[in-house]
Amino acid sequence: xxxxxxxxxxxxxxxxxxxxxxxxxxxxxxxxxxxxxxxxxxxxxxxxxxxxxxxxxxxxxxxxxxxxxxxxxxxxxxxxxxxxxxxxxxxxxxxxxxxxxxxxxxxxxxxxxxxxxxxxxxxxxxxxxxxxxxxxxxxxxxxxxxxxxxxxxxxxxxxxxxxxxxxxxxxxxxxxxxxxxxxxxxxxxxxxxxxxxxxxxx
Amino acid sequence: xxxxxxxxxxxxxxxxxxxxxxxxxxxxxxxxxxxxxxxxxxxxxxxxxxxxxxxxxxxxxxxxxxxxxxxxxxxxxxxxxxxxxxxxxxxxxxxxxxxxxxxxxxxxxxxxxxxxxxxxxxxxxxxxxxxxxxxxxxxxxxxxxxxxxxxxxxxxxxxxxxxxxxxxxxxxxxxxxxxxxxxxxxxxxxxxxxxxxxxxxx
Numbered sequence: 001x002x003x004x005x006x007x008x009x010x011x012x013x014x015x016x017x018x019x020x021x022x023x024x025x026x027x028x029x030x031x032x033x034x035x036x037x038x039x040x041x042x043x044x045x046x047x048x049x050x051x052x053x054x055x056x057x058x059x060x061x062x063x064x065x066x067x068x069x070x071x072x073x074x075x076x077x078x079x080x081x082x083x084x085x086x087x088x089x090x091x092x093x094x095x096x097x098x099x100x101x102x103x104x105x106x107x108x109x110x111x112x113x114x115x116x117x118x119x120x121x122x123x124x125x126x127x128x129x130x131x132x133x134x135x136x137x138x139x140x141x142x143x144x145x146x147x148x149x150x151x152x153x154x155x156x157x158x159x160x161x162x163x164x165x166x167x168x169x170x171x172x173x174x175x176x177x178x179x180x181x182x183x184x185x186x187x188x189x190x191x192x193x194x195x196x197x198x199x200x201x202x
Numbered sequence: 203x204x205x206x207x208x209x210x211x212x213x214x215x216x217x218x219x220x221x222x223x224x225x226x227x228x229x230x231x232x233x234x235x236x237x238x239x240x241x242x243x244x245x246x247x248x249x250x251x252x253x254x255x256x257x258x259x260x261x262x263x264x265x266x267x268x269x270x271x272x273x274x275x276x277x278x279x280x281x282x283x284x285x286x287x288x289x290x291x292x293x294x295x296x297x298x299x300x301x302x303x304x305x306x307x308x309x310x311x312x313x314x315x316x317x318x319x320x321x322x323x324x325x326x327x328x329x330x331x332x333x334x335x336x337x338x339x340x341x342x343x344x345x346x347x348x349x350x351x352x353x354x355x356x357x358x359x360x361x362x363x364x365x366x367x368x369x370x371x372x373x374x375x376x377x378x379x380x381x382x383x384x385x386x387x388x389x390x391x392x393x394x395x396x397x398x399x400x401x402x403x404x
Contacts, residue, residue, distance in 0.1 A: 120389075164389040177389050184386035187322075187366040187379050 004030075004093040005185050006115055007100045008108050011122035012152035014133045016168040017102065020122060023175045025100075028182060034089055034101045037063065037071070040080035057081065073103060073110035084111075098182065105158040118185050120178065121162035125169040127153065206232075206295040207387050208317055209302045210310050213324035214354035216335045218370040219304065222324060225377045227302075230384060236291055236303045239265065239273070242282035255290075259283065275305060275312035286313075300384065307360040320387050322380065323364035327371040329355065
């Protein structure tokens with residue numbers, strides 16, 4: 001069996017990433033989401049091993065501080081730790097699944113240091129459009145909105161570090177672009193495992 | 203306007219390349235075939251500048267022997283010369299068109315030396331299947347068939363030099379794979395021209 005592809009996806013919030021991903025995963029078999037570890041307490045309805053691996057801070061730190069680190073990337077957000085387990089990702093890749101990581105530009109930068117991901121940045125067509133989308137949600141006050149836009153600007157600056165850029169102008173086109181990137185990478189990668197052809201035997 | 207992609211496609215005969223290409227080009231705008239130069243005489247119905255650029259041997263050689271050569275690749279087949287004009291390809295790429303070259307593995311090797319193509323190899327699922335397809339045509343005698351299979355074997359050995367491998371097992375999947383490769387390469391390449399973003403302006 002051929003090894004899967006590690007796909008790293010980043011997008012500023014309001015970029016439409018979640019909708020695009022859902023549609024791509026519904027139409028393309030063989031893709032799985034990575035499940036993160038977190039020290040945050042489970043919310044009602046959340047299930048260990050499905051939504052997150054819920055661990056204690058001590059447990060998290062012991063995984064994190066191995067050499068090499070047990071996490072491909074990790075971060076502290078609002079006092080909680082979040083991380084992507086190297087072993088969990090490796091297991092899925094080794095089983096031939098393509099694993100999707102939905103992480104921010106800092107996380108993506110960490111992953112590049114110790115793995116060989118395919119990286120995709122999903123961008124709104126413009127900052128004006130992003131602002132319109134965030135306002136359209138009607139869920140944020142002016143201060144939060146300003147902060148989100150500032151964060152988006154910083155994230156967009158990292159765009160050039162990604163292998164692929166998908167501009168979410170029309171949803172159906174963005175979905176086809178992401179789907180195409182995965183199919184194309186399969187044509188690129190799945191040729192050999194340790195130099196031995198896996199798709200074609202002559 | 204952003205520069206187009208130079209797409210080099212190779213396949214042993216019987217690989218199904220022509221059918222796949224037709225379907226991909228019918229569904230994806232912005233793709234054009236490269237028109238080759240040849241010293242062969244036009245056949246009835248063939249049009250200069252559409253099917254080939256028909257030139258004299260002297261004219262062909264004068265283009266070929268420039269430094270750098272006026273041809274990205276050239277070959278002599280059955281006493282006739284065929285070549286891909288660097289200027290014609292450049293003009294289309296510069297106009298934002300993605301240019302498709304349908305050439306054999308030797309031609310592809312020449313192209314790699316002086317251009318930066320995206321290369322795709324279309325392979326039959328196996329040699330047994332290729333033989334079955336060639337026999338199915340019923341147009342070749344045993345000797346020609348053996349020769350074609352021998353050529354195919356040699357071409358397949360060059361497969362690993364290509365960026366992408368499309369296995370033509372099921373036609374619809376092969377069509378989607380090639381289409382996806384082109385869409386993905388557009389997401390990869392069309393980001394910048396001389397370092398200036400062309401799709402997204404923030």
